[in-house]
Amino acid sequence: xxxCTGHPQVRTPELDALVARGRLYTQAVTPHPFGPMSRxxxxxxxxxPRNGVKEYYDPLPAHCxxxxxxxxxxxxxxxxxxxWHLAARDQKAPLVGESHxxxxxxxxxxxxxxxxxxxxxxxxxxxxxxxxxxxxxxxQVRGYQSDVxxxxxxxxxxERRDDKPTLLVVSLEAPHPPYxxxxxxxxxxxxxSLELPANVPRGALEPRVRAELAGYLRHIQATDAAIxxxxxxxxxxxxxxxxxxxxxxxxxxxxxxLFRKGWPFEESVRVPFLVADSGHVDAAREERPFSxxxxxxxxxxxxxxxxxxxxxxxxxxxxxxxxxLPWQCNYTWRGLxxxxxxxxxNESDALLFYFxxxxxxxxxxxxxxxxxxxxxAAAWRxxxxxxxxxxx
Numbered sequence: 001x002x003x004c005t006g007h008p009q010v011r012t013p014e015l016d017a018l019v020a021r022g023r024l025y026t027q028a029v030t031p032h033p034f035g036p037m038s039r040x041x042x043x044x045x046x047x048x049p050r051n052g053v054k055e056y057y058d059p060l061p062a063h064c065x066x067x068x069x070x071x072x073x074x075x076x077x078x079x080x081x082x083x084w085h086l087a088a089r090d091q092k093a094p095l096v097g098e099s100h101x102x103x104x105x106x107x108x109x110x111x112x113x114x115x116x117x118x119x120x121x122x123x124x125x126x127x128x129x130x131x132x133x134x135x136x137x138x139x140q141v142r143g144y145q146s147d148v149x150x151x152x153x154x155x156x157x158x159e160r161r162d163d164k165p166t167l168l169v170v171s172l173e174a175p176h177p178p179y180x181x182x183x184x185x186x187x188x189x190x191x192x193s194l195e196l197p198a199n200v201p202r203g204a205l206e207p208r209v210r211a212e213l214a215g216y217l218r219h220i221q222a223t224d225a226a227i228x229x230x231x232x233x234x235x236x237x238x239x240x241x242x243x244x245x246x247x248x249x250x251x252x253x254x255x256x257x258l259f260r261k262g263w264p265f266e267e268s269v270r271v272p273f274l275v276a277d278s279g280h281v282d283a284a285r286e287e288r289p290f291s292x293x294x295x296x297x298x299x300x301x302x303x304x305x306x307x308x309x310x311x312x313x314x315x316x317x318x319x320x321x322x323x324x325l326p327w328q329c330n331y332t333w334r335g336l337x338x339x340x341x342x343x344x345x346n347e348s349d350a351l352l353f354y355f356x357x358x359x360x361x362x363x364x365x366x367x368x369x370x371x372x373x374x375x376x377a378a379a380w381r382x383x384x385x386x387x388x389x390x391x392x
Contacts, residue, residue, distance in 0.1 A: 089120060098124075345384055
C-alpha cells in the first residue's frame with residue numbers, strides 16, 4: 001500500500017521519497033500476521049511460539065534476548081516510543097479504550113530498552129495515553145497518535161548530549177482499526193471512488209469494504225506525513241542515520257470475503273520493508289523474499305559495520321494459535337513463501353493452499369488439489385514441512 005509501488009489510490013509522498021533514496025524489499029513478509037506474535041518475532045529474531053508468545057495474551061518473557069539487548073552489547077543506547085503490545089494484559093478488559101491504553105507496562109517487561117515511553121494497546125488513534133521512563137503515571141497527550149509519537153521521539157533524539165550510537169524504535173498504531181477514527185488529512189479517496197481488488201467479492205459486504213478501506217487509506221496518508229516529519233527532524237543532526245520502515249501485518253479488507261488478519265493470504269502476510277540512509281542516495285529494489293525474523297541479525301551486522309545479504313528463499317510464515325476475536329483467522333497454519341510460490345499447511349500438515357504467485361498474484365486459484373500440479377505440489381509440501389521443522 002505505497003504510492004511508489006503503483007497502488008492506484010494511496011498517497012505516500014514521504015515514504016516514496018525515502019524509497020527513492022534507499023532500498024525497498026518488495027517481497028518482505030511477516031512470519032506471523034498478527035500483532036503480538038509478529039512483534040515478538042521482530043523483537044527477538046525468534047519465531048512464535050519459540051519466543052514465548054503463542055497466544056494473543058501471552059507476554060514477551062521478561063529477560064529474553066531482544067533487539068535492544070543485542071544492540072546494547074555493541075555499545076548502543078536504545079529507546080522505544082509507542083505501542084508495545086507485548087505485556088500481560090487483563091483478558092476481561094475491553095480491547096478498545098482506556099483500560100489497555102492506560103495500563104502500566106512494568107519496567108522489567110519493556111524489552112530491556114534504556115528509555116521507554118509508550119502504551120500497551122487500546123487502539124486510541126487520537127489523544128494517546130503515554131507512560132514510561134519519565135512518566136511514572138499515564139498522561140494523555142492531545143493530537144493524532146502518529147504525530148504525537150514521532151514528535152516526541154524526534155525531540156528525545158535531539159536532546160542527546162553525546163555521539164554514542166543509538167537505536168530508536170518508534171511503534172505507530174495507525175493504520176489500524178478503528179478505521180473510522182479521525183485522521184488529519186486533506187483530500188483522500190471516498191468509499192464510492194475506490195477501485196476494489198479482483199479478489200474482493202461484490203455483494204452484501206461491499207459497503208463495509210469500501211468504508212473501511214477508505215479509512216485505512218486516510219490513516220496511511222496521515223501516518224506517512226508524520227513519518228516524513230520524523231525523518232526531517234532526526235536528519236537535521238550532522239550524523240549518519242539509517243532509517244528503517246516496516247509493519248507487523250496487513251489487513252484483508254474484504255479480499256476473499258475476509259477481514260482483519262491472521263490469514264495466510266498476501267493482504268495479511270505481505271509487509272513493506274524499506275532502508276534509507278541520510279548520507280547518500282542508493283535507490284534499489286530487492287526482489288528476493290525477506291522476513292521480519294531477519295531484522296535482529298541485520299541490525300547486528302550494521303552495528304559492526306557490515307552490510308549483509310539476508311534475503312531468504314523461501315521464508316517461513318505461520319499462525320501458531322487462533323485468536324478468539326471477531327473476523328480473525330479461525331485456524332492455525334504454517335508454511336512458506338518465496339518470490340513466486342506460497343505453500344500453506346493445516347494443523348495436520350496436509351496441504352491447504354498452494355499458489356503460483358507469479359501467474360496468480362490475487363491468489364484466486366488454489367492448486368493444492370489440482371491433479372495437473374500434484375507432483376510439484378507434493379514437492380513444495382515437503383519443503384514446507386522441512387522449513388516449518390527448522391523454524392516452528
